[in-house]
Amino acid sequence: MVSKKIKARTDNSGWKEPNNKKVRKKRKPMTENQRQAAAERLKKAREVRAAKNPNYGMSGIHESLRNLPDEHPASPKKVKQWIKTQKELISSERRDVKNNIKGAYARQKNHEGYVRNLINYLRSGDYIDSFYGEYQEHSVKRRCVVLAYDNNGNPKRNIGVYYPDMGCVYTKEIYEEDHGIFSTPTKKKKRGKKKK
Numbered sequence: 001m002v003s004k005k006i007k008a009r010t011d012n013s014g015w016k017e018p019n020n021k022k023v024r025k026k027r028k029p030m031t032e033n034q035r036q037a038a039a040e041r042l043k044k045a046r047e048v049r050a051a052k053n054p055n056y057g058m059s060g061i062h063e064s065l066r067n068l069p070d071e072h073p074a075s076p077k078k079v080k081q082w083i084k085t086q087k088e089l090i091s092s093e094r095r096d097v098k099n100n101i102k103g104a105y106a107r108q109k110n111h112e113g114y115v116r117n118l119i120n121y122l123r124s125g126d127y128i129d130s131f132y133g134e135y136q137e138h139s140v141k142r143r144c145v146v147l148a149y150d151n152n153g154n155p156k157r158n159i160g161v162y163y164p165d166m167g168c169v170y171t172k173e174i175y176e177e178d179h180g181i182f183s184t185p186t187k188k189k190k191r192g193k194k195k196k
Contacts, residue, residue: 062125074132079118082134086115141169 030038050056058066061076068075090111096104114136117129132138143162147155157163157170157178166174176182 061122064125065122074127076122079122083115083118085134086111090115
């Protein structure tokens with residue numbers, strides 16, 4: 001049996017897809033005076049809200065960090081600034097990764113890990129990173145709180161840790177002295193001039 005080709009009788013050449021998207025009106029640009037007035041209103045509203053709620057802006061911050069002064073090396077205000085700076089660095093490193101710049105991926109992941117640790121610090125109050133600062137420029141100094149002892153009753157100590165019972169940082173020289181290791185400095189061999 002031969003099938004007949006069906007021909008449409010209606011003309012759909014003028015059909016257009018309906019536009020269901022809402023068209024948003026463009027905002028009228030603000031003048032400089034209007035911007036300043038809006039900033040003043042916003043500032044007053046924030047002050048009123050802070051007066052009503054003394055913990056305003058501290059909802060995600062651990063209780064132990066809320067009363068730290070702004071001058072403290074790891075105050076929440078400073079840490080939030082560090083997070084902002086690190087996120088800017090992440091975005092710049094992301095561009096470098098797309099441009100195949102060597103080492104950019106590792107730097108990006110380093111910044112991301114630092115941001116995660118800073119956010120964890122604000123939530124839990126425990127600082128777990130080895131560095132601190134806006135650009136990770138300072139290293140964290142470790143301090144012994146409770147001494148551990150070996151089988152002979154001697155305290156266990158690690159190099160680079162501050163021990164309150166000693167009143168100083170445990171160094172390699174102190175370690176060598178405690179364990180009876182006396183190393184003599186090696187003399188450098190003098191090289192003679194080459195003869196021509």
